[in-house]
Amino acid sequence: MNTLGRLFRVSILGESHGECIGVLLDGVPAGLSLSAQDFLPDLERRKGGTKGTTPRKEEDAPLIKSGVFNGKTTGAPLLVLIENKDMDSSAYEKLKDTPRPGHADLVAKLKYGGFNDYRGGGHFSGRLTAALVIAGVVAKKMMAAAKIKAEANVVEIGGAKDAKGMERAIDEAVKNQDSAGGIVECRVNGLPVGLGEPFFDSAESLLSHAIFSIPAVKGVEFGAGFASARMKGSECNDAIVDAKGRTATNNAGGINGGITNGNELVLRVAVKPTASIGKEGGTVNLRTGKQEGIVVSGRHDACIALRVPVVLEAVVAIVLADLMLIEQKIGRVNTR
Amino acid sequence: MNTLGRLFRVSILGESHGECIGVLLDGVPAGLSLSAQDFLPDLERRKGGTKGTTPRKEEDAPLIKSGVFNGKTTGAPLLVLIENKDMDSSAYEKLKDTPRPGHADLVAKLKYGGFNDYRGGGHFSGRLTAALVIAGVVAKKMMAAAKIKAEANVVEIGGAKDAKGMERAIDEAVKNQDSAGGIVECRVNGLPVGLGEPFFDSAESLLSHAIFSIPAVKGVEFGAGFASARMKGSECNDAIVDAKGRTATNNAGGINGGITNGNELVLRVAVKPTASIGKEGGTVNLRTGKQEGIVVSGRHDACIALRVPVVLEAVVAIVLADLMLIEQKIGRVNTR
Amino acid sequence: MNTLGRLFRVSILGESHGECIGVLLDGVPAGLSLSAQDFLPDLERRKGGTKGTTPRKEEDAPLIKSGVFNGKTTGAPLLVLIENKDMDSSAYEKLKDTPRPGHADLVAKLKYGGFNDYRGGGHFSGRLTAALVIAGVVAKKMMAAAKIKAEANVVEIGGAKDAKGMERAIDEAVKNQDSAGGIVECRVNGLPVGLGEPFFDSAESLLSHAIFSIPAVKGVEFGAGFASARMKGSECNDAIVDAKGRTATNNAGGINGGITNGNELVLRVAVKPTASIGKEGGTVNLRTGKQEGIVVSGRHDACIALRVPVVLEAVVAIVLADLMLIEQKIGRVNTR
């Protein structure tokens, strides 16, 4: 459903063109300093605004509705909302019967019997990643108490891995009213040995579970990932160099047997190109049943991957914070 | 932990060199025909025995211990065990203090304070995938009642995608006492629209969660996956061709917005090369604290990917069967 | 934690003297008619206002923040908030160091390291039962679609079971600045056979789990309940009178072996007397460590049991609605 986690639990809610989006956090340790201002830097990072991201100005003013008292978390459920403002839903009326290819418009209509809020993708909107970012800020605070830091970066756009090539891919996408995909990498340092379980709750299982909730992600790999499928065992095995488990190489990406091994956690995600493009795509008119061409007008991200890093950091931090609580590496009350 | 699923729940147990391995299934619909024989074909497929897989003869005689009466499932918890026989654990004694690189030996020791059963990897052993296969057989029966079929195949070994190249990669690995990685693909036909949830329980989230519990998997991708990161939006978007959501291409791999769209489900997993190899690797002697060379003797799979397809089918079926129950596409009692 | 349910999931939030209280509902079927007005009758019932309940005028104006579009539920998470207004928290400052006996003041302080919002009981406040009532209204709509109705009534106050005796007990409590306990009974008609599981998720387990989240409840019994402990088997066994499971008597209260049997569900809860009273009680001053007398001033319910029926109906409906979804007696989309 819309909830993730065992001891630190994140539930998201809201619609793109409804009253608000938001997140409910349960299991947050009491005693963490928290104010609405703390969310702004990461929300700002998510907004984009640079070349290749939408110029649409979302006003993301987070409101803490519960769970904080005198500037500290109380241990009670923490609700944060962002109210939606100045939405123009008129453009979506005409899309009601012509589902956008690459979007969830049609599956949403079919799954929910036509009762879904279709405006701007409704609950499926990428706008809900702002709720993930908010949860991530709290998770990062929990992790910071244990001196752990997650950092994500775009490492590839349109097949290019260098800055110039990435820029060229974006320029081309903008020029052609098209879009470009990309790859985002996240690294986490300072993790203890022992997070995760041997099978169903392996660290990779839990991380990928959370990561695939980010819209547009179509692949996840850890360490050498897909490249390891082309390696020999003698290349892929990481030589152990000390009794704490430090390894000479890190093809495992910090996880052995589903459990963190104390080395850097490294993962990469494939982000498909933005589905909303100015070029014509093919759809079906649900009234007539006939195929039609469709152009998604409005201002869109030429490369949504550019906005993914802060969201990826957030969901990674959410999962790891939960595991840190489970393994008793973070206390239930923040006493520092 | 070691449990997966919401209405159809799978828990695995056991150790490689303990008394048994097994699986406990909860929420199985009553009235499915089931006998121990039903498990044999898929267990046989998992065993390997062909070139590139271990010649070790595991006798996998599954015993149904509860949940079946008069040849039919009863709706009560279903326990199936495979007893371990003729194990020679002596080889593992010397490995106790020299953790094998690429294995979970050291993380297991550190996580469980040295109390873990280290023989043959203990609970972390690939042998537990037989338990997954057993659960998969039951899940496939549930799916078959809805005319849904999952099929997985090896599509790449050592970088080669054609049969000759794959064979060459295996031969080379065997010859060099080394191992080769590979890629396994799973396709599922007949799925209804609407399985999965918009965010945390997206179909991709739940599938990847289960898939990363398979040892040696280091990457998962859906549809075009990582290749979509190099596509343009105009290439990647799948044109919708009818009101049921059929699309002209299937870059989405059968999932939009986290929800199955009625097209073929397509996913691929990266399997790293077998960690146990006859070539020397580097480790640390935990008694002396000094680095040492290590050769893992015994008979191993030169390419563990060859044994993954039936396991991948199993976990995919497990997840989908649960979603089918949740969406009421399968009944709680099998009345056919 | 603060979440209940498997397919229909209820999470509550908020504090008595914070910004708001509220409830997040996940798994609500799409297509149910729902407006803020629908919550008012049950919220009104909860308020009391009659003799024996607090004259404090809570303005309970529920706001639907997500999950409803064009007057129907969408299938997406449904958030409903009630903003708190005109609170006077000054009275609670002096209670900060003198925890009220019979309340959670001290355990909250100890559990959350002193970071809890202590004003008016904070997150522990009985005011959060309004959030339960809101969830109950949605659950009742789900149940109504299956023609099932829950109804709760006060059946005993201060030991009296007749109207005059109850009134006398209340009058006496009011007069003496004291309070009275009571017993509330809930009956549900129209339930199908088969809700609940044999052991850990027995219908009694799930119902009592939810019921003990209502503040002041200290006992739960089903059917003959504690009286059955004084019965003989020949008296207690309910003779079965038809093949559908109808019974001549109903000492089982509608549940056999943890599973609804199609007869009327009958349960009773013991509600302790309101802890906040004008009579002096004993506490400890946390600054001085010395024992002190304490009088809880303000307007309180002389008999909180009077306000429990609608809350009890709500949690019972929440549990049963979830079970109805699990057993596929309610659809995921409301098509009526």
Place this chain on the structure above:
Amino acid sequence: MNTLGRLFRVSILGESHGECIGVLLDGVPAGLSLSAQDFLPDLERRKGGTKGTTPRKEEDAPLIKSGVFNGKTTGAPLLVLIENKDMDSSAYEKLKDTPRPGHADLVAKLKYGGFNDYRGGGHFSGRLTAALVIAGVVAKKMMAAAKIKAEANVVEIGGAKDAKGMERAIDEAVKNQDSAGGIVECRVNGLPVGLGEPFFDSAESLLSHAIFSIPAVKGVEFGAGFASARMKGSECNDAIVDAKGRTATNNAGGINGGITNGNELVLRVAVKPTASIGKEGGTVNLRTGKQEGIVVSGRHDACIALRVPVVLEAVVAIVLADLMLIEQKIGRVNTR
């Protein structure tokens, strides 16, 4: 379903006349000493054998199938089975079409479409409480590490609270081929303040959830329980006597606001009289649809409440051990 707990998870399985009954435990801390012998004292207590309990000689030889190595728990899933022996199921064939009143025979048949194992109650059998007892032994070991002890006793039989009266009630039941109900009380000392959550996972919620999985329990109360409904607030409130939360009286039974307050935990359960009696009851013949008299032959417990204490201790310990892990009062590895 058949699983309980969040970090310490208990799943039960098996049938009365099937191959075995058993329990799967997940999340058991590594490093606890454990052998099959450790289960025998509590299994012996459950067996009864004294006057008022069945003379049937169940051979309860528990077999540890996984999760223990060198006499210590490993942290991996722990499976314990008891194989069923010398069962005579012939008596149950004739009961197949005449469901026993007071039993789950008919609901089981209806819920599972007739596929349930009806012999001896199948999965619904009271015999499965042996599995609870086994789980309880492990939970008690976890609790003992924190110096916490649960102890349960029969405090009332057939309405009598003194030993002579209880004995008389049993004698009478035996003489009349009837049965007697009773009340069992459990007390736990040494609990820390802070176990449980304010609402849905209140300590009372979690405990009652587990307790109602014990067959024949029809009521649960904490502290003064139902008696508190007849108290005045000034009588019921427990005066706080020190800053740790010690109280002068214990009407709350050790729980305030859903959270343990550090005082003795006290709860009582109502156990209905054994449903299987030699006196005739009324049922329906499912073939003919006609009402019939039924006598349940065989050796039965005249007072099943006599066998409940060790089972009650077990489920209480299971819940508290889980909460101790969640609140980090017990470590993930037993280092003592």
